[in-house]
Amino acid sequence: STRVGVLALQGDVREHAALLAGLGADVVLVRRPQELAAVDGLVIPGGESSVIDKLSRIFGMREPIRAAITAGLPVYGTCAGLILLADTVLDGIDGQQSFGGMDIAVRRNAFGRQTESFETEIAVPVLGDPPVHATFIRAPIVERVGADVDVLASLADGTIVAVQQGALLGTSFHPEVDGETRFHARFLETVRGRVAG
Numbered sequence: 001s002t003r004v005g006v007l008a009l010q011g012d013v014r015e016h017a018a019l020l021a022g023l024g025a026d027v028v029l030v031r032r033p034q035e036l037a038a039v040d041g042l043v044i045p046g047g048e049s050s051v052i053d054k055l056s057r058i059f060g061m062r063e064p065i066r067a068a069i070t071a072g073l074p075v076y077g078t079c080a081g082l083i084l085l086a087d088t089v090l091d092g093i094d095g096q097q098s099f100g101g102m103d104i105a106v107r108r109n110a111f112g113r114q115t116e117s118f119e120t121e122i123a124v125p126v127l128g129d130p131p132v133h134a135t136f137i138r139a140p141i142v143e144r145v146g147a148d149v150d151v152l153a154s155l156a157d158g159t160i161v162a163v164q165q166g167a168l169l170g171t172s173f174h175p176e177v178d179g180e181t182r183f184h185a186r187f188l189e190t191v192r193g194r195v196a197g
């Protein structure tokens with residue numbers, strides 16, 4: 001079966017692992033370079049991007065993850081994970097850095113106090129019907145996308161909240177907390193396609 005990792009430094013690791021296992025994937029919790037080397041795809045969970053950034057250096061994971069992304073490893077990031085995939089992070093704290101790979105700029109905690117967390121239905125044309133029930137928790141938004149980035153979903157006001165660039169997929173929201181499996185299924189298709197090569 002398909003061997004995929006969930007970066008397990010901080011964040012909602014269990015929710016992703018359970019969802020991926022439910023889709024038939026062989027799930028590995030990734031904390032060390034040798035674990036990363038053994039997977040064909042990686043999920044970066046939601047959590048706190050600045051903490052995941054710090055821990056990735058402490059665990060010696062930053063450069064291996066960057067190299068894997070450059071080499072074409074399929075990666076799906078939700079929320080903090082999306083921030084970590086962005087080439088440019090706006091409103092970062094403590095000089096936080098991202099792994100990068102997606103030609104996008106994201107703004108952390110982009111929804112104001114009133115709307116720090118909210119749920120809404122969004123149409124995601126590549127996933128078809130029904131629309132996605134999306135949960136946003138201190139979520140980032142995508143403020144700029146490069147020419148090679150596909151916008152998969154936007155809010156009614158045009159705010160971009162789901163993007164794909166080649167083997168990299170990112171959502172501002174958390175499908176893993178809503179039992180929404182279609183983004184992970186799409187990610188697994190990318191992983192299988194690359195393994196079959």
Ligand code: GLN
Nearest residue numbers: 046047048049079080138
């Ligand atoms: N605000 C968090 C960050 O900056 C992301 C929140 C989340 O992942 N739900 O990393």
